[in-house]
Amino acid sequence: MYFAKKAVEEEVDQMMDTTVYACQSESCNGWMREDFVTVDYNCPMCGTEMSQEVRELPKIKYDHQFYNK
Numbered sequence: 601m602y603f604a605k606k607a608v609e610e611e612v613d614q615m616m617d618t619t620v621y622a623c624q625s626e627s628c629n630g631w632m633r634e635d636f637v638t639v640d641y642n643c644p645m646c647g648t649e650m651s652q653e654v655r656e657l658p659k660i661k662y663d664h665q666f667y668n669k
């Protein structure tokens with residue numbers, strides 16, 4: 601008798617290339633995912649203009665709280 605059934609799904613964070621906007625100020629590490637970027641593309645921490653770049657980040661699991669505004 602074999603009990604080889606494995607129904608457990610591993611919840612591993614998937615890494616994926618993500619478009620982000622990074623603060624151009626050298627004294628600031630602020631950056632945002634494209635999905636959450638501010639309307640004027642300025643850094644939420646210091647107000648400096650941000651530039652688009654691609655970073656490898658864990659995939660976001662979307663849930664309802666993002667729409668609870």
Ligand SMILES: [Zn+2]
Nearest residue numbers: 623628630643
């Ligand atoms: Zn900044």
